[in-house]
Amino acid sequence: ELRRFGHNDINHFERVLKGIEEETGAMVVVDGLYSVFGDLAPLPEMTPICQKYGARFMIDDAHGFGVMARGRGTAAHFGVTDDVDLIMGTFSKSFASMGGFIVGDEDIIHYIKHHARAFLFSAAMPASNIAAALAALDIIENEPERVDRLWEVAERMRRGLKELGFNTGDSVSPIIPIIIGEMEPTLIAWKKLFEAGVYTNVFVPPGVPDGRCLLRTSCMATHTDEQIDRALNILDDVGRELGLNG
Template sequence: MDMFEKCYQFSRANEVIAAGLLPYFRTIEENHGPVVKMEGKDVVMAGSNDYLGLTQHPEVIEAAIQAIRAFGSSCSGSRFLNGTSILHTQLEEELADFLGVEACLAFTTGFLTNQGVIATLVERGEHLLSDAENHASIVAGGWIVRARGGNVHRYATNNMSALENTLKKIPKDAPKLIVTDGVFSMSGRIVDLPALVRLAKAYGARVMIDEAHAAGVLGEGGRGTPSHFGLKNTDVDLTMGTFSKSFASLGGFIAGERRVVDYIKFNSQAFRFSASMAPGSVGAARASLRIIRREPERIERLRKISLEMRQGLKSQGFKLIESITPILPVIIGDDMLTFRFWKRLMDEGVFANAVIAPGVPSGMQLIRLSLIATYKQEHLDKILEAFRKVGKEFGLIG
């Protein structure tokens, strides 16, 4: 059979596309912060990870321009060779200082960071323990581990007895790495970090936490999940994060003990054989970090509107997965219904994300809102009104 036969036979999305209901790959024609132009119409963006609204901040834009002026549009090579600029090392030092850890290493994307760090650390015969709701990039790291003869254990999400049962089955002296999202990207739930850290200590496992949706969002000054629970980033062994969300840029990082970060720097294929973060991205990430440190009120506003919007949707009668993060998953419960609901929200001027299996278990299909700190009251009102109207139309609320 021809290698491309599967491509020619691929028809999964055709029916939904034909009905004009495909919620994915929609084109943004203009971006004005919380409002974007799509298909010729202004819509409130409620499906972006720009949690603090910094992608439109003049200081961030100017920093990206200045970085490009000084270092060009690309580093044209890997960090290992010609791709380390003084901007990269400054970003790493500033981030390590923010997180209160010894060292930090910036990768080209968040995906590569997870895949690369996990594949570098967990060797043949060693053990990776991974939450079932972890991001695809952690799963991809696990595939490499498995292919190289390591062991991958998936435990039920945020279920500490499932994690303990898994730990019990692994020989005591075998090297173990527990990897978990701090905030789970689909459900918006926060990991039970204090319990996870206690288990890790009791069973001699190392912990790596993915702070993609927690850095700049949770904890004191946006320091993330450990801080949310009154812990320090040194209470987990490794902190991973992305620059593509609160940091209004593109790239990823791993932070922790210097000797471990240095080991990853010299040994990770994903790090050594990818072109480094582009100068503009580094400039934008540094400026965002500066603003996060200087203006904690942005994080406060995000927290406040997250609680208000959650409360607003619940009082309209919608079912949400409980949490306190700016990720608001509204359960719809069926693929086509979710697509149709999504389309009607678009008609009403709101862009949100439709999430179906395998992103969530069947029956839990949902519309996921991700909120932005820079919304004005009119944007929040518009989102609530659109949900009220469409929810009634679909008989999901009374």
């Protein structure tokens, strides 16, 4: 049985867990860093509630690894790594490869290896993808200045967007949305930005709730200050033309 709770709504989250019979058991699954709006799950508040009701806690940190806590992920950012039962992620984001991983207690991982349906009749990762992921991990561990630079770029972008009057929501990460609202102006803005040399990801329902259409910007450590400033200038021009900012 699957039960949902409101986005980052701690009170609703506890009510849902409280309503599950103790002998049934429960596993809570959340994103660490949300991939569209760039906000974080309130892990410090969720962890003790999971412990209170005996629920297992699993974090999908596909977008957090390589970004939060100098690359160690959202649980490390909040200091709750030891209180989380399972953490999974992907090699297709910060690790610039393919495949993924899941970490937890040895007995749980052993069970997953022998019972997870994704393992049935599946092939191993290609050696080239493994080598790429390992190389990326080595860079994340030994070149922390790259992660520091990522945050410098992200803060420059976020600050600039806010100063221009754009709605960036609750983003606290290098994933920075420009929330527009309705679908038509969002799609028009995306096309105009693309033609002007700025690429964004466009999100419309069902990828986002009705009335929350947006353009997602994603910063990289390799972006220069000049590139960010140029993108902001183009965003300002398009925003003013369509009446989206200010």
